[in-house]
Amino acid sequence: MPPRSNSKLNTAPSRDYEAKNLLVLEGLEAVRKRPAMYIGSTDTRGLMHCLWEIIDNAVDEALAGFGESIQITLLADGSIFVADQGRGIPVDIEPRTGLVGVEVVYTKLHAGGKFGTGNYNVAGGLHGVGASVVNALSSRLDVEVDRNGAVWAMSFRRGTPGVFDGEGPDAPFTAQHGLRKIGKVGRGVTGTRVRYWPDRQIFLAGAQLSLPHLIERARQTSFLVPGLELVVTDERGEEPTTEQFRHDGGIAEFADYLATDPPVTDVIRIQGHESFTETVPMLDENGAMTPTDVERDLFVDIAVRWGTGYEVVERSFVNIVATPKGGTHVQGFERGLLKAFLGGLDGTRLLKSGDDIIKDDVLEGMTAVVTVRLPEPQFEGQTKEVLGTPPVARLVAQVVETELGAFLNSTKASERPQARQVMEKVVNASRTRVAARVHKENQRRKTALESSSLPPKLKDCHSPSVDSAELFIVEGDSALGTASRARNSEFQALLPIRGKILNVQKASVADMLKNAECASIIQVVGAGSGKTFDLDSARYGKIIFMADADSDGAHIRCLLATLFFRYMRPMVEAGRVYSAVPPLHRFELINPKRGMSKYIYTYSDPEYQRKLAELTKKGQAFKEPQRYKGLGEMDADQLAETTMNPRGRMLRRLTVDDAEQAERTFEMLMGNEVGPRKEFIVEGAYQLDDDRIDA
Template sequence: MSEVKGKTPTEYSASNIQVLEGLEAVRKRPAMYIGDVGIKGLHHLIWEVVDNSIDEALAGYCDTIYVTVHEDNSISVLDNGRGIPTDMHEKEKRSALEVVLTVLHAGGKFDKNTYKVSGGLHGVGVSCVNALSETLKATVYRDGKIFEQEYERGNPLYPVRIIGESEQRGTSIYFKPDKQIFTISEYNYETIASRLRELAFLNPGITIYLEDTREKDEKGETRKDKFLSEGGLREFVDYIDSTREKLIPEPIYIENDKGEIPVQVALSYNTSFSENLVSYVNNINTHEGGTHVAGFRRALTRTLKNYAEKSGLLEKVKIDISGDDFREGLTAVISVKVAEPQFEGQTKTKLGNSDAMGAVDQAVGEVLQYFLEEHPREAKTIVNKVILAAQARHAARKAREMVQRKNVLSGTGLPGKLADCSSTDPSISELYLVEGDSAGGSAKQGRDRMFQAILPLRGKILNVEKAQEHKIYENEEIKNIITALGVSFGTVDDDKALNLAKLRYHKIVIMTDADVDGSHIRTLILTFFFRYMKELIENGYVYIALPPLYLVKKGKEERYCWTEEERDAFVKELGGGKDDSVNVQRYKGLGEMNPEQLWSTTMDPARRSLKQVSIESAAEADHLFSMLMGDEVAPRRDFIEKNAKYARIDV
């Protein structure tokens, strides 16, 4: 492993490690520290360890990181940084390595001389990973020696020891998540790859290797990826927009590191009808935006509007142009580094530092104004896009108002095809969006009428990725979904924002056939929700029903199976292969099940299997939806060919 060129690894020792808090509570209340004990929390363990390596890179001491998923779903992360200090900690009277791994919030990040900016500041450090792991092994390559310490559920098995000599430099953390803590133990490759790709774009020049030893192809090769970006945010914008038609040849890049808050922004325009803005603070994805996003939007609107008015491009436009219009077809990535970030919002992913707004506003305003004056052709293209967006927005507002007015005029305002539930309490009410009238009929008969409502959808809803907004609200199936949900559009600040005040169901379940058409319909509905009702997903209201794929029978014994592995295991259990008395029925459509079967397998809360839809990475989700549902065929074909052998699609 190569040493990073540049800085001499000095001024980082036990004296830099400050202790803030003990570790006792982590195992008792893990969700307080990592969010939850499900799939998100499981992956959060990797982010905490990788964050340490990225912080070494930000400080200039590391340029290579290796992440490996082992066959038993244990993880190892190796970097070529300075290595966690191993000398005695003066206050704690034990090795600094043990302090870092056993005391919550202990680390160099709280010492401003060690790390000026840290990505892991909103996290809880590798000690939390240690507390929630069955086993953890730390190996440090430092000062010509190899140091090692192992732990069980946060407790050291022996003091830090020297096990050899090496000129290598860096830290290796191996851990296995504790099954006593986590409800899910299997890592998702795509989730890990997405985050590492993001980190490579945000930190150009760092090479991150990912290997998954759990899966091998026909040649016996493990699944591998290498993430390295030289172009940083420019490449990030190009990646997000890779399946869209560009309006300007290259992304506009803005960088200002002169002030207290370094700012990096890349932005571009495309022919789509949606805005895609992704923001980060110290490599942390700020899903809810914040002051840095507000500063960007303010500068973009002001600068573009001033240019458009000065150049006379708005003289013949008879309608008002709003801030939204300047962002249609915009793709932008904002990254700021803040020494002491203040996070707020529902999920603590909204930046609250007021000085970030001014820093981003000034940086974007200056560079964008210069760009528009120096590139009149591109500037005119952008302004023309803005004018078209304003005209489309007016048409869309009228279409939304028509949908809402129709609801009011028709009394209940509910679609005729909706079989509603008797409960009026949204917190226990569920709406099933069901593919086809046949399955809709079975679902209506099989459901619990008290809290389950059924809305059959005829055929495939409109592909919103290719349609202007006003056309979307004219689509019959989409109108039915909107009116059944009871939501409206428009707030004081934003006439496109979704208003959830009158949402009638807090579980919206997409229930489609387990075939290609069913997958397509599900993706169309998810695309609509992601583009126009993202708040439903962000609040955790959207689910996918998982009907069984097989019914395996032998005599009076029968079992529903959701996977091929389950099917094969039960067939073997019944003695399959010895005789032909085992009958395997493959369900292709929901309509093949009678109401009782549909209830017991797919709708009964006690036995059903639902997958909650979440947005781990907005940038990755945007790229995926535009690739799957957009005009470009080649990227879609590549994606299918690359992922077909893994045959697990998680949204």
């Protein structure tokens, strides 16, 4: 038989385990009146909890180094049988009560050998109520103890000791105290056998023992106590079934068993020994409870591995008792994990500026078995689902941060690649989480944007026809006033924008949606944005940019074109996006000749020069030519005639003949990379004629 791993964690308990070592704290009366207080419920869960109490007593003996096999049998008559090879319950007289040890254990609450008397360094049964509670809630319980070369027996009916005359709980019963000697065994043979019938006066009619849960618990225990064999037999069916469990690999093997995905790392074993001082009430020589500072040993043993998946599998135990709701040991483990990864990533280039790591990123794809062993842990309730001992969180975190940190920073050839892979996995989990959150926020903003009412600054048109409707995006409040009077409100709508909108080629989707001007444009067009853009839902047949004919106006048109190309490209591809071309100059003729208009407009400096030469050559007199610095300098009639009235205006249509080339051009002119843009500007400067510069 190979030695169990827990042998390193415990000093050898004393074999001097007699009735004088049992400490009695109180009686049994309340259990039957309020059973749920002790076992959680009176349904299947409570029924199974009673079984766990008896099994845990046997496992505690194995943990202490006594016994290598436990048999658990579900019998056909509804009873349960549990046998171990431990030291056997004491059969001598306990001096304070005058009762034999077996009767003390099974009839007195808070009576047992686990109250700091040196018989158990660590134990799952801590409150001294497990066996007595099971006895109180059983219609019959039989105990046999191999000890001192003899087989000792005792029976109980609903907690009362006595003798049954026959089999089963309904046999005639006579109350009496004391053990019966029913046989002999070899001098070194010890052990305890318990058979009990759950009381159907207490448990609900539908409460049944669950074989799958029992098998799962037995398998789990075999992982937690390497070298211990557990045999589960079910005799309730037509044919008895038996399953055997024994795992010498311990919790490392348990972690491999629990994992469901391919590994990123091997199983990492984290072990440590810490100590702390705890103030507890102790019985003095006079039987009085006295607060005493006690030095506690805490043994930490954790098996953890990461896989390629996303699920988190975490099992936690205190002295091999499962804590499904966690507690201070799990809090410390997760805190130590996060600190270890933050420290490990600090020396790498995996984390970029702005990246952050939280606990969920570290836990993703993790399988872990967290076990701690300490004397007299503080559980929250008899069901022991949550560990409450406060110092455990801090000490476990220290052990995990130190040991896992050493793995993450390891230079060993076998560990370094795995450490790198798991850190990359954590960083990717962080970025995925952030991206998912941003996407969710964007969808919320986008949905709110698309479903909300139109902005009040929109001056909409009356026409129900999308094909004839036009939206002018106008820069500046001064131009808006003139454009409002110049437009045909039947089919021309106006949306003013304030200054230059956001450069969306550099900005994120979230920043674009936060920008008031961009949001207003998307909202007014009414067809969504990005991949969800629906051309058929657009509210206007034409989108027309109308800005001043200067460099600022050109910049505004470029920004608007970038917005439409990136987030509403189908409008551009369909040829429905235009740029208005306002005039730069106006000639007012004096006594114009027949066939000539009183006003002549030119749209560029070369055109102005040509028109000036032409009028001079013809001898046509004119006033000083007017140069428009902005749309606001025109009156409504002039703006309508030159820029807005379909009969006289000039529009430039934005088209995309080569989408890839257009994408590259937008990225060069409006993107984050400065180098290509600088090169483009420098090359263009050499091609510019100095005479064209308006200085």
